[in-house]
Amino acid sequence: MTRRTLVLAFWLAGIAAAAVVVSQARYLTDLSAFLPSHPTPMQRLLVDQLREGPASRLLLMALEGGAADERARVVSAMTGRLRADSAFSRVDDGEPLSAGRDRDFLLRHRYLLSDAVTAEHFTPDGLKLAIEDTIQSLAEPAGLLLKSLVPRDPTGEMLHILERGLGEGAPRQSHGAWSSADGTRTLMVAQTSATGSDTDAQERDIARVRAAFREAQAAAGPPASAIGLRMSGPGVFAVAARASIKQAAMRLSIISSVLVTGLLLVVYRSTRVLVLGLLPVATGGLVGVASVALGFGAVHGITLGFGVTLIGESVDYAVYFFIRSASGSWGRDLWPTVRLGMLTSVCGFATLLPSQFPGLAQLGLYSISGLIAAALVTRFVLPELVPSRFPIRDVTPVGLGLRRLRDAIRRRGTKALAAAALALALAATLVLHAHWGTLWNRDLAALSPVPLADQQYDAKLRADLGAADPRSVVVVSGPDLEAVLRGAERAGATLQSLVDDKVIGGFDSPAAFLPSAATQLARRRALPDEASLRDALHRALAGLDLDADQLEPFVLDVRAARSGALVTPQDLRGTSFAAGFDALILHASDRWTALLPVHVADDAGAREIDAERLAAAVGAARLPGTQVLDLKAETNALYSGYLHEAIRLSLAGGALIVVLLLVALRSPARVVRVLAPLLLAVIAVSAALALGGIRLTILHLVGMLLIVAVGSNYALFFDAEDAAGRDPSPQMLASLCLANLSTVIAFGLLSLSHIPVLDALGLTVAPGTFLALVFSAALTARGPPGKHA
């Protein structure tokens, strides 16, 4: 077997194996990329909330335009259709569909549900007070609706239950449907059966809502034609974000492929060479994904997204290879330098491996394995595949031009250039220092691909609906439902005092729908026996305008409640309270969790909850298993932790690179000459971004790593030539320039994407690698030009 056959067989076998792994791999597109690999219980809860919590399944729909009554008709038709669809666990438009069942439920269980039920409530004085109140209520219009209830419920438990909690915070009504306060939008809410992180299912469900809308609109005829549907909610955002990233990535990669291949074709003049030139990148990408799949068990979508980073370096390998092998100096001169450059990048990316942020750790492994594979293919496979003579364009004239340019710069003298570099470094450092406080963006929202206008619209709809901003949630965990309901009742008492102090506007609690068995038992025990009740009632009614015999149904109802069963979750089925209850109770294996979302105080003009006072109050109450989860702060803290960790790891990577170069080059001076241009490029770009008002995110940091990874090749080439006592050949200068041009094109296009993640990478890498090349050309040599020639 020839060497050629062996190499190719080995390579093809590797590709085949990688392809098998890649095709079998599990791909995750959910938020688990952001879940720390060793989460605290709080972080686990946080991510579960974001991923699967009731808030993540919420679809908010608003109908705008046309007449309000037409909108209400369309909404009602949509609701009917969507309620029949099992993809939605709940669809509400304010239509009192289950009003009858709700009323029956409340009426039947009122003495177990009302927190007014105590022994005192049924003493003569307590009854008198409550009945007087009920009589007064009859004078008001809502009282007229309750008139028929008085004989059964003279103490007004129904009104009390409705006023305390269940009926609270309901949206405005117009024409029998929910409406915004200004009446311009008619609203409905759906909860999907699928989790919010299942973007495919969300996309399908959104399409179903749209179809239901179109059908209802068509059925309503021409008056409804002016009505438009707008949707919001986490699922809608996720679907839109995925679509826009997909679209932008597709568009940009097509444009950049066309540009880069066009550029390479001009140089290579052969499609065969062009295709061969893409082999290192393709092999690297495949091996990278396969390694991540093997190493982590599953590949995050975000890792694939970062994968473009690989193009930055591995395309260069082929460029160096073709241009230099045309001049016959590849294996001898170039490979050791490419290898060192590759190892430098590997060191940089290796430091990402221990990151708690799985997205970053996967990126590290992906880049390391991909780069090694690409370099190996360039070194061993390409030489076997290229024809002995291939018609590459002679780039010598371009190289000579570049050399003249470089010489012009370098003729200013080493000292002058070093001084200029120092001055630039100093200026950039000053800028960074001045912006230090605001340099890093610690808000995860900075990475959100959701446009601000959409986020604001979402907030508006939530305000219309009185839906709790899922920002602050009091979380009660326990081993069973009863435990968490009791915890929720205790936490509710603390929260109620905050409501009374107007710190918060209100809160939802599962215990409002279903009190704990302990509470229900206590209330049931508080109900008097028939004889005592009749006696107390007789005395209470003295001086009141109500006859005891009018209230016979009341006596019978209390008697029934005394011997009746406690309310169970099954009793909630079929009422509109079931959805509310289900949304607030989570159950996973042996863990039960009750959620108490907290509402913003509406009159304080405050848009946000005083999280500190909330946390302090809940903390002071010393409630077991109870915590305040500030979703936004917690998410930002998580992200901020990642950012800090990434910065630390990058610095460690820098140190590792220094060690590697010291070992390889065996000269501190050379290490300084190699690293200075890269460092200068990184801080110059950071300073420019800071000056441009851009706050740096974790993606900018990844971009900086790429500047070092890609730029180290440039600097090492110049250094190698310098160490060998040569001036760089025109071919080498041309190949570096070509490699950089393709990198700048690919990443420059990313910066036009308007998607924060891609923007950040593009804006950092494109100018950074260009500066790295210029600085390397200017700084990585000892003497003035022509010294070696």
Place this chain on the structure above:
Amino acid sequence: MKPAVIAVCALLLGSAAAGAAEDALDGVMRSLAARRHGEADFIEQQFLALLKRPLESSGTLIYDAPDRLQKITREPRAETLLLEGDVLTVRRGHRSRVLDLKTYPQLLPFIGSLRATLAGDRAQLESMFRLEFSGSVAHWTLRLTPLDAELQQAVSRIQIDGTGNDLSRVEIRQPDGDRSLMTLRPHAAP
């Protein structure tokens, strides 16, 4: 005179008599509609079968054209009721409740009848009630009977008495025999 002519004359006379009441109703409506703002103290008594004695409350009624009606109850306990457009806001203490009349149509005759009368909006009254007018522009009585079967379950008849563009008495009868009687004493026009 030929019988046909007599018949025509009789028809004309008859319609003239009907026309007089129509004219007076239009006159009352016009004079009510001309008023942009009005205030009156009220005393309301509710006669409920459930209760041995009528429930009494009192306060002030404030109307602002075209569709804002405010009922401020002071006795026996403070409560404000505001009808604006289709939205009814009930405020007691620091708690308020917002009701959409489209969702609770049974509330409409109670307060909507009063507002439409104050607005002099005959078309709106006729969309909900059969109207019977008697008296003159100076002293009039308007009887309203709900057209809608659903409304008839809430209200069987409303009678409004007035002098000129002031309302003096509003009586609402419910099908179960309960009734409320509101007596109004207008504030002097500013």
